[in-house]
Amino acid sequence: MxxxxxxxxxxxxxxxxxxxxxxxxxxxxxxxxxxxxxxxxxxxxxxxxxxxxxxxxxxxxxxxxxxxxxxxxxxxxxxxxxxxxxxxxxxxxxxxxxxxxxxxxxxxxxxxxxxxxxxxxxxxxxxxxxxxxxxxxxxxxxxENLALIRNTALAPEAPKTIEDLVASGKKLQQEKKVSEILCLQVGQKGDAYHIYPLYASAGGSLFGTTANGDYDPKDLGVGKPESIAAFKKIGALGEKGAGALKRSIDDTNSISTFTGKKCAYLVSGPWAVTDAKKAGITYDISAVPPFAGGKEAAPFxxxxxxxxxxxxxxxxxxxxxxxxxxxxxxxxxxxxxxxxxxxxxxxxxxxxxxxxxxxxxxxxxxxxxxxLPAIPAMAAIWDPFGKAESAVVGGADPTATVTAAGKTIAGQIK
CATH class of the missing domain: 3.40.190.10 (Periplasmic binding protein-like II)
Incomplete structure (x- = not known):
């Protein structure tokens, strides 16, 4: 993955x-x-x-x-x-x-x-x-799990909320110190793994759980009102909103954009640290910040x-x-x-x-x-969820997009 x-x-x-x-x-x-x-x-x-x-x-x-x-x-x-x-x-x-x-x-x-x-x-x-x-x-x-890796020369303090991060990133952008607010890979097909911490912070879920705590494939969270609300918040960070999430940032360039000092904040995992060290970036690692007033961000x-x-x-x-x-x-x-x-x-x-x-x-x-859910039903999540994310980041209507994704996923779960 x-x-x-x-x-x-x-x-x-x-x-x-x-x-x-x-x-x-x-x-x-x-x-x-x-x-x-x-x-x-x-x-x-x-x-x-x-x-x-x-x-x-x-x-x-x-x-x-x-x-x-x-x-x-x-x-x-x-x-x-x-x-x-x-x-x-x-x-x-x-x-x-x-x-x-x-x-x-x-x-x-x-x-x-x-x-x-x-x-x-x-x-x-x-x-x-x-x-x-x-x-x-x-x-x-x-x-392994995702975290927020930041360039401490550009961002000495860890942001407490995603809104704080966006404000800091925009200020750096205005000062011509960076070209991107945040490096979080989205791409044209989306990336459910990397967006999940924010999706969870905004109240979204993939599956409910059974009495013993296992994920329940019969209780799909995608398409529920909570997931639509979460995607509205994600959309507000997108290309027609704050501009923090962009489809032009994907799995091929998110880390290199960070190591090239074109963004101060990177959402990634332990595998990104080697590149940061090679590039001579002074960095620190902290939790992905939550939405203000939301739940804690929960990486897989x-x-x-x-x-x-x-x-x-x-x-x-x-x-x-x-x-x-x-x-x-x-x-x-x-x-x-x-x-x-x-x-x-x-x-x-x-x-x-x-x-x-x-x-x-x-x-x-x-x-x-x-x-990260290991149930077979999880295979039905990745593609429709990712495409819904990419569409919403690009400005598509969250309600219609996520509702359609939920129906697609439900139809694939046997």
Whole structure:
């Protein structure tokens, strides 16, 4: 995702315990894997593949098995689900938590069991993110959320409201210090992920929740009066209003416009920090500011996790790898170093946060965040919601636009 730290192992430890141990106290799964001369195949993206390989090789050496970490550069989720259906997939896959609903629906991953002690080793929001229909389907390793990143040379103080931000941005614009009030990617197709903090602050929702707190696909928030009111506020920030939101700012130029000092404020995630540092920008990180008198802005919280393939050819070996290696603090730190996002494993976060103050700031910015829905119905949201946002930012009528988007989404949810 435009979205876009390490504990798969924990989940598997429990499953391993359930599978029983050998007479010498070693897990039966480990013994059977060694006896069979097993092979473990792990799929991940390019960055995580590089971080995982040394650990995978060590595991293979210690257990007398072959371990292959294979990089899938594009469409990892789709490739995995298709391969699973064809019986040619990996044993373990690494990916975003919002894939869970789709992967479960397609029978591609197995649930895992986490004891209370295991869960307590992770950020509780991360554990919640990998829980679907009351079952834990993955073990989290990294977390991410949006925040407001500002150029402190241009904007020394964090704005308390979005209105304060717009006023500050307009003043800088009038003084010819910037060309844009705010860098928040919209584009021609919109971007539900990046606009969501403001949508939520204005009272909008995507789905209601069930009694146990899970997202309810039958209770669609898009198209309700609250969502129309939210889009009216978003529209007021648009091209025919304050001019803070523009379709010309998209995923290809929002960060570069900020690093080029053409805007003082950027709404983005941890992935933007590297570019800011390279550009020599003096920056600070704070929560996305809310609308005056509105609710707190609530960014989506995303989680990266390890999953056990339902059609793994060697589940016992997959569980052994996860149980003994993915919950290791050193692996979590290596994954963080490969791509700096806050580790979900508390011990790993404690180890790295001293040298990276940005981690705590992103966590603070996400404390009011909402877990990105992982239910299959979420797939129906992205395109109609994004197009509605883009249209309203361009000046379209919020009531008609959002009502139509709600009907489209409802028609796609089965």
């Amino acid at each position: 435009r979205i876009r730290t390490a504990g798969v192992v924990a989940a598997l430890a429990l499953a391993l315990a359930a599978a029983g141990c050998g007479g010498d106290g070693k897990p039966a799964a480990k013994e059977s894997a060694k006896a069979a001369g097993g092979k473990l195949v792990i799929w991940a993206d390019d960055k995580r593949t590089a971080a995982l390989k040394p650990f995978a090789e060590k595991f293979g050496q210690e257990n007398g098995v072959t371990v292959e970490v294979q990089a899938v550069s594009k469409e990892l989720q789709t490739t995995f689900v298709t391969a699973s259906q064809q019986g040619s997939g990996p044993d373990v896959v690494v990916g975003a938590h919002d894939w869970i609903g789709n992967m479960v629906q397609n029978g591609a991953i197995d649930p895992v069991q986490l004891s209370g002690d295991m869960k307590s080793a992770f950020n509780p929001t991360a554990v919640k993110a990998v829980t679907f229909n009351g079952q834990t389907y993955g073990v989290p390793y990294a977390m 919280v995303g989680v990266q996790a390890f999953y056990v393939a339902a059609k793994s050819k060697n589940k016992a070996l997959a569980q052994e790898f996860v149980a003994n290696y993915t919950t290791r603090t050193d692996l979590a730190v290596a994954l963080y170093q490969a791509e700096p996002r806050p580790p979900a494993l508390t011990a790993a976060l404690d180890q790295v946060k001293g040298s990276d103050p940005d981690l705590a700031k992103f966590q603070e910015a996400g404390k009011n965040g909402q877990v």
